[in-house]
Amino acid sequence: MSEEWKLNKASEVPLHRQIYDSIKTRIMNGEWPVGTRILPQRELAAKFQVNRSTIVYALGELAADGFIESRVGQGTVIVNNTWSVLAATPSPDWNQYVKSGSYQPNIHMIQQINRAEADPDMIRLGTGELSPELLPTAQMRETFNGSMSSRFTLGYSEPKGSLYLREIISDYLNKKGIAASPSSILIVSGGLQGLQLISLGLLHHGSAILVENPTYLNSIHVFQSAGMHLHGIPMDAKGIRTESIGRLKRQHSAALLYAIPAFHNPTGTMMSSDRRTELLQICAQERLPVIEDDVYGDLWLDTPSPPPLKASDKQGLVLYMGSMSKTLGPGLRIGWVVGPEPVIDRLSDIKMQTDYGSSSLSQHAVAEWLSSGSYEKHLVQIRAELMKRRDFTLAMLERYFQDIAHWNKPQGGFYVWLRIAKPISIRPLFEQALKEGLLLNPGSIYDRNDQQHLRLSFAYASYDQLEKGLIRLAELIRLLVL
Amino acid sequence: MSEEWKLNKASEVPLHRQIYDSIKTRIMNGEWPVGTRILPQRELAAKFQVNRSTIVYALGELAADGFIESRVGQGTVIVNNTWSVLAATPSPDWNQYVKSGSYQPNIHMIQQINRAEADPDMIRLGTGELSPELLPTAQMRETFNGSMSSRFTLGYSEPKGSLYLREIISDYLNKKGIAASPSSILIVSGGLQGLQLISLGLLHHGSAILVENPTYLNSIHVFQSAGMHLHGIPMDAKGIRTESIGRLKRQHSAALLYAIPAFHNPTGTMMSSDRRTELLQICAQERLPVIEDDVYGDLWLDTPSPPPLKASDKQGLVLYMGSMSKTLGPGLRIGWVVGPEPVIDRLSDIKMQTDYGSSSLSQHAVAEWLSSGSYEKHLVQIRAELMKRRDFTLAMLERYFQDIAHWNKPQGGFYVWLRIAKPISIRPLFEQALKEGLLLNPGSIYDRNDQQHLRLSFAYASYDQLEKGLIRLAELIRLLVL
Ligand SMILES: Cc1ncc(COP(=O)(O)O)c(C=O)c1O
Ligand SMILES: Cc1ncc(COP(=O)(O)O)c(C=O)c1O
Numbered sequence: 016m017s018e019e020w021k022l023n024k025a026s027e028v029p030l031h032r033q034i035y036d037s038i039k040t041r042i043m044n045g046e047w048p049v050g051t052r053i054l055p056q057r058e059l060a061a062k063f064q065v066n067r068s069t070i071v072y073a074l075g076e077l078a079a080d081g082f083i084e085s086r087v088g089q090g091t092v093i094v095n096n097t098w099s100v101l102a103a104t105p106s107p108d109w110n111q112y113v114k115s116g117s118y119q120p121n122i123h124m125i126q127q128i129n130r131a132e133a134d135p136d137m138i139r140l141g142t143g144e145l146s147p148e149l150l151p152t153a154q155m156r157e158t159f160n161g162s163m164s165s166r167f168t169l170g171y172s173e174p175k176g177s178l179y180l181r182e183i184i185s186d187y188l189n190k191k192g193i194a195a196s197p198s199s200i201l202i203v204s205g206g207l208q209g210l211q212l213i214s215l216g217l218l219h220h221g222s223a224i225l226v227e228n229p230t231y232l233n234s235i236h237v238f239q240s241a242g243m244h245l246h247g248i249p250m251d252a253k254g255i256r257t258e259s260i261g262r263l264k265r266q267h268s269a270a271l272l273y274a275i276p277a278f279h280n281p282t283g284t285m286m287s288s289d290r291r292t293e294l295l296q297i298c299a300q301e302r303l304p305v306i307e308d309d310v311y312g313d314l315w316l317d318t319p320s321p322p323p324l325k326a327s328d329k330q331g332l333v334l335y336m337g338s339m340s341k342t343l344g345p346g347l348r349i350g351w352v353v354g355p356e357p358v359i360d361r362l363s364d365i366k367m368q369t370d371y372g373s374s375s376l377s378q379h380a381v382a383e384w385l386s387s388g389s390y391e392k393h394l395v396q397i398r399a400e401l402m403k404r405r406d407f408t409l410a411m412l413e414r415y416f417q418d419i420a421h422w423n424k425p426q427g428g429f430y431v432w433l434r435i436a437k438p439i440s441i442r443p444l445f446e447q448a449l450k451e452g453l454l455l456n457p458g459s460i461y462d463r464n465d466q467q468h469l470r471l472s473f474a475y476a477s478y479d480q481l482e483k484g485l486i487r488l489a490e491l492i493r494l495l496v497l
Numbered sequence: 498m499s500e501e502w503k504l505n506k507a508s509e510v511p512l513h514r515q516i517y518d519s520i521k522t523r524i525m526n527g528e529w530p531v532g533t534r535i536l537p538q539r540e541l542a543a544k545f546q547v548n549r550s551t552i553v554y555a556l557g558e559l560a561a562d563g564f565i566e567s568r569v570g571q572g573t574v575i576v577n578n579t580w581s582v583l584a585a586t587p588s589p590d591w592n593q594y595v596k597s598g599s600y601q602p603n604i605h606m607i608q609q610i611n612r613a614e615a616d617p618d619m620i621r622l623g624t625g626e627l628s629p630e631l632l633p634t635a636q637m638r639e640t641f642n643g644s645m646s647s648r649f650t651l652g653y654s655e656p657k658g659s660l661y662l663r664e665i666i667s668d669y670l671n672k673k674g675i676a677a678s679p680s681s682i683l684i685v686s687g688g689l690q691g692l693q694l695i696s697l698g699l700l701h702h703g704s705a706i707l708v709e710n711p712t713y714l715n716s717i718h719v720f721q722s723a724g725m726h727l728h729g730i731p732m733d734a735k736g737i738r739t740e741s742i743g744r745l746k747r748q749h750s751a752a753l754l755y756a757i758p759a760f761h762n763p764t765g766t767m768m769s770s771d772r773r774t775e776l777l778q779i780c781a782q783e784r785l786p787v788i789e790d791d792v793y794g795d796l797w798l799d800t801p802s803p804p805p806l807k808a809s810d811k812q813g814l815v816l817y818m819g820s821m822s823k824t825l826g827p828g829l830r831i832g833w834v835v836g837p838e839p840v841i842d843r844l845s846d847i848k849m850q851t852d853y854g855s856s857s858l859s860q861h862a863v864a865e866w867l868s869s870g871s872y873e874k875h876l877v878q879i880r881a882e883l884m885k886r887r888d889f890t891l892a893m894l895e896r897y898f899q900d901i902a903h904w905n906k907p908q909g910g911f912y913v914w915l916r917i918a919k920p921i922s923i924r925p926l927f928e929q930a931l932k933e934g935l936l937l938n939p940g941s942i943y944d945r946n947d948q949q950h951l952r953l954s955f956a957y958a959s960y961d962q963l964e965k966g967l968i969r970l971a972e973l974i975r976l977l978v979l
Contacts, residue, residue: 019664019678041838045813046681048837096812107786107814112752113843116698117723121846129656129849150651155858159641169632169826174611182501196501199528204686208852215722216598236850240697241599270594304589330578331527332589344651346857355530356523361595364603367611368718370690374856375828376637 020062030065034073037063042082042096050110051093053083118240124445124460125234131454138484141456142475143280143341143429149400149474150344151393158383167379172372174363176202176351180382184337184351187385191312192326193335195353201363204348204373206310206338207235208366213271213306213334214241216365217358223267227255229461229468231280231308232273247462252423254279254286257293264301271304277320278311278428281461281470285426288321295324299332310338310350313394315427316402331355339381341429342394347377401429401474408473408481415489419496422471429474432458435467437496444495453484453491502544512547516555519545524564524578532592533575535565600722606927606942607716613936620966623938624957625762625823625911631882631956632826633875640865649861654854656845658684658833662864666819666833669867673794674808675817677835683845686830686855688792688820689717690848695753695788695816696723698847699840705749709737711943711950713762713790714755729944734905736761736768739775746783753786759802760793760910763943763952767908770803777806781814792820792832795876797909798884813837821863823911824876829859883911883956890955890963897971901978904953911956914940917949919978926977935966935973 022033041047053059056074060067074091077083084094121129131137166179175181181197188195203209210232218224220242226232228247238245246267249256255274263269274294276286286294298305307324325335331354338350352362366372384390405424408431412422421434441457448455458468469488476484504515523529535541538556542549556573559565566576603611613619648661657663663679670677685691692714700706702724708714710729720727728749731738737756745751756776758768768776780787789806807817813836820832834844848854866872887906890913894904903916923939930937940950951970958966 019680040676041678041681043811044676044681045811046678046838048813048839051837051839107784107812109786109813109837109840112699112786113839115701115704116696116843116847117702118697118847118850120843121850126846133655144652147650147652152649152651155649155651156641159638167634167637168629169634169637169828170626170629171827173615194522194526196523196528198501199523199526204852204856207850211851214598215600217594219597220599222597240850302589304591304594329525329527330589331530331591333527344857345653345853346651348852348854348856355533355591356528357530357533357595358591361598361602364608365598365600368600368603368689368722369693370686370830370852371827372830374686374830374859375826376858376862377856380858 020064022063022065030063031069031072031076034059034063034065034069035076038073038077039082042093045096047093048107048109049093049096050108052089053091053093055090117242119236121236122234122460124457127449128454128456131449134452137452137454138480139454139472139475140481140484140488141454141470141472143456143470143472144345144475145341145397146475146477148477149397150346152344154389154393155344155380158380166382168375170375172202172375172378174367174372175200175359176373177375177378177382180378181351183382183385188335188337188353192322193353195335199353199356199359201352201359201366202373202378203350203352203366204370205340205345206308206336206350207237208348209336209338209350209352209362210235210237210306212352212362212365212369214238214243215369216361218243218270222270225260225263225267225269225272225303227274227279229281229458229465230273231275231461233462234460250279250282250284252284253290254284255290255294257290257297260294260297260303261301264303269303271306272298273306273308274324275308275311276324277309278314278425278430280311280428281430281456281458281468282432283423283425283428283430285320291321291324291327295327295332299330305333307333307335309336310341311428312337313342314398314401314429316398316405317426320427325353331358334358342397343381343384343390347374347380349373349377349381401427404473404478404481405431407478408471408485411482411485415486416492419489419492429472431471431473433469433471435469435492435496439467439492439496441466441469444491447495448488448491451487451491453487455488502546504545504547512545513551513554513558516541516545516547516551517558520555520559521564524575527578529575530589530591531575531578532590534572535575537572599724601718603718604716604942606939609931610936610938613931616934619934619936620962621936621954621957622963622966622970623936623952623954625938625952625954626827626957627823627879628957628959630959631879632828634826636871636875637826637862640862648864650857652857654684654857654860656849656854657682657841658855659857659860659864662860663833665864665867670817670819670835674804675835677817681835681838681841683834683841683848684855684860685832685834685848686852687822687827688790688818688832689719690830691818691820691832691834691844692717692719692788694834694844694847694851696720696725697851698843700725700752704752707742707745707749707751707754707785709756709761711763711940711947712755713757713943715944716942732761732764732766734766735772736766737772737776739772739779742776742779742785743783746785751785753788754780755788755790756806757790757793758806759791760796760907760912762793762910763912763938763940763950764914765905765907765910765912767797767802773803773806773809777809777814781812785814787815789815789817791818792823793910794819795824796880796883796911798880798887799908802909807835813840816840824879825863825866825872829856829862831855831859831863883909886955886960886963887913889960890953890967893964893967897968898974901971901974911954913953913955915951915953917951917974917978921949921974921978923948923951926973929977930970930973933969933973935969937970 940947
């Protein structure tokens with residue numbers, strides 16, 4: 016529990032009074048300005064770890080003193096603070112500011128998921144991260160024991176990121192068949208930032224972007240917030256279907272195609288070699304640049320991934336993105352974008368304008384892991400672990416979902432794309448599961464119209480949680496099919 | 498020198514042929530797509546460390562083979578690659594993409610400065626960073642030897658940043674008189690990112706922002722790129738002048754006032770206590786929210802800084818920003834924004850959409866430095882060093898600039914705002930100095946109309962460089978006054 020909500024249970028001061036004081040302080044400091052809606056009673060009770068009746072009592076006193084008011088449809092709202100009474104100058108209307116701004120808020124379900132993830136007891140069946148026990152937290156310390164001195168700097172880094180790291184990434188990419196000089200590589204704070212820079216730096220408001228349907232890109236708002244439109248293209252077992260690309264490109268004057276060829280999020284699909292060749296040919300013909308999001312590429316389990324699209328791109332058609340998030344740790348916030356130099360120059364200029372580069376500690380750590388060979392060794396371990404987890408998850412599905420769902424056997428990455436066999440209302444399933452401490456990633460996050468999929472991840476939850484969670488999920492599905 | 502440009506001087510293959518191959522590889526890989534302008538001959542000669550005549554020869558061969566063409570007013574441009582000839586499908590027109598995007602490029606002079614900073618021999622008289630020798634690079638290593646285990650995580654962090662770090666920053670702010678709960682604090686990747694989140698999250702396109710004139714905000718484009726207008730307000734020795742704030746607020750329906758009360762960038766001014774009270778009163782009256790940029794606040798030299806504006810703000814009028822960049826190291830990329838909780842919630846939602854949080858390595862490092870007391874100890878050292886450097890710089894100015902310029906004696910921070918006494922053309926001064934290896938920060942970066950100031954920094958260059966650089970600067974000024 017956070018200090019912030021801690022009450023002194025040994026104190027003479029009654030708990031409801033401590034709660035009164037705690038909330039009043041926030042109001043008087045301006046942390047909760049006039050107009051702020053305060054948390055629902057149930058959530059306050061959970062934060063302060065008291066009975067709801069204690070909260071009701073404390074709120075009653077705050078209302079009696081004129082600080083808060085219950086409003087129909089709005090919940091409980093701050094209406095006054097001592098200062099505004101004294102000074103007769105109300106605070107600025109922050110609510111209005113919060114509604115301004117070009118950026119769209121995250122979709123409601125994603126916000127719910129973000130919040131639920133803060134609860135350590137939640138069983139997370141869909142989370143797209145490695146389980147904390149698979150992250151090399153302890154070894155990370157050693158990274159800073161060794162040869163830190165000469166290469167490491169605490170200053171602002173070069174506009175494209177540490178040259179040392181870019182040279183190492185250039186070598187690492189070379190092994191995948193990608194020829195990229197350090198000056199055609201930009202270090203970013205994770206793949207997501209790469210996408211944001213592309214949206215701020217290369218695209219007009221109103222641009223159209225072709226994407227796989229479903230796609231990770233629907234779960235974030237980075238392009239949509241910048242005023243762009245996404246057009247989905249169906250997938251099959253070999254990846255994105257290519258026959259409609261040309262028509263859609265011309266129809267919408269599409270500016271880009273965004274694809275996740277390796278272990279697609281959310282479906283887990285690996286694009287076949289044939290399909291890759293086809294896709295590149297069509298996009299070259301249409302002069303349609305491609306963003307290749309390869310954050311899962313290193314996570315093959317059965318056979319090595321085919322070379323990235325970028326490896327066959329001799330015309331500068333492909334902007335390639337990689338990241339350490341899915342393999343070494345998302346906390347590092349290190350990724351890279353590779354592309355034609357004028358494009359990389361432009362993106363790096365914008366990166367300088369938005370955050371002056373990525374953490375030099377993280378850049379140093381990644382350089383050490385890649386250059387020492389520790390990264391490759393770590394991958395071998397991770398692959399073995401993920402393979403066990405995948406097989407365990409598939410066994411659970413065989414056992415409990417046989418008659419109620421269909422699924423693929425992913426060859427790598429994190430995800431199983433579970434299709435529920437009978438019609439079901441996903442929203443009540445999500446809500447009921449959440450109440451029981453089971454966090455799901457419904458397909459509608461990745462395809463607004465989807466009503467029959469769940470993205471399962473075998474990477475995050477423990478074996479125990481996977482077992483318990485999947486058994487309960489199967490029961491809930493049986494209860495809720497229409 | 499970077500690997501990227503290294504030639505094999507021992508090889509049988511003539512240098513011009515190695516250069517030909519090196520450039521041709523870039524063209525064939527699509528790194529330099531058709532339409533790319535290649536570096537001027539002089540710069541290529543410097544990169545490859547050869548005579549210009551060798552470059553001329555290599556470029557001649559590339560032209561003869563049809564890869565490049567010289568075009569009047571455009572320099573040398575890639576016109577062809579073997580693939581485009583073979584496949585008859587030209588690359589996408591990246592040049593057009595590079596010109597799209599809502600983000601404005603950095604102003605030309607800033608781009609020049611960014612580039613010049615990559616040259617290790619450059620004497621940087623205006624750089625707003627601590628000299629590498631003042632950064633605790635070696636000690637940083639120890640941060641990861643100690644108690645890393647329990648608190649450190651490599652996973653994605655909470656939406657507002659590590660709770661542990663926010664609790665520590667809450668304590669740190671408390672010592673400055675600011676009461677802020679962890680949930681009203683957002684960890685950002687440096688102050689610059691804080692500004693970007695505010696611009697994306699709280700302001701309409703076309704919003705007006707009041708700023709001090711001159712201001713740091715003119716040197717970056719973060720608000721301007723989002724379509725906002727800046728209106729400058731004059732300063733005097735006590736800081737921003739307050740008498741026109743109300744009128745300007747109403748005239749432009751200004752949405753925010755941005756100020757740097759402590760050791761202002763670029764003038765070095767410390768806003769007086771009276772002026773602070775006045776400013777807050779007026780802004781409260783006008784319901785005009787204030788961004789208080791306090792990245793230099795810890796760098797007082799003679800007497801402790803007065804409490805931040807935020808310490809007297811009981812209405813949630815002030816969004817407060819701090820950063821580790823000017824004290825512990827900009828490479829960490831850690832700063833914070835403090836404000837009313839609904840505002841912080843909104844900014845953190847956008848932060849999640851743009852980069853999923855800041856580096857957990859950096860967050861861990863800052864938490865350790867602040868909580869162990871090492872940060873305070875480091876500040877004591879830094880203050881002593883900066884005081885010596887300031888006094889040295891002022892002595893140099895006394896000696897060489899007496900009759901040609903005026904300046905203030907800064908009480909902290911990094912900057913002396915040098916006013917050249919006689920009319921001068923700053924651009925030729927900048928260019929000539931650059932040619933001689935002397936990098937200046939002209940006042941026009943901070944106030945478009947300024948033609949008589951230079952921002953000097955006593956924080957970056959070594960004593961030797963400061964001496965040599967200032968002596969040469971005085972000579973150049975004498976030569977170039979009109
Ligand atoms: C396909 C894909 N791309 C990019 C990302 C972003 O990862 P990061 O910004 O942590 O590198 C994710 C994370 O979920 C992802 O699934
Ligand atoms: C006034 C001011 N604010 C903010 C910054 C940004 O610092 P950072 O993003 O490194 O924290 C600077 C850096 O020059 C500055 O001078």
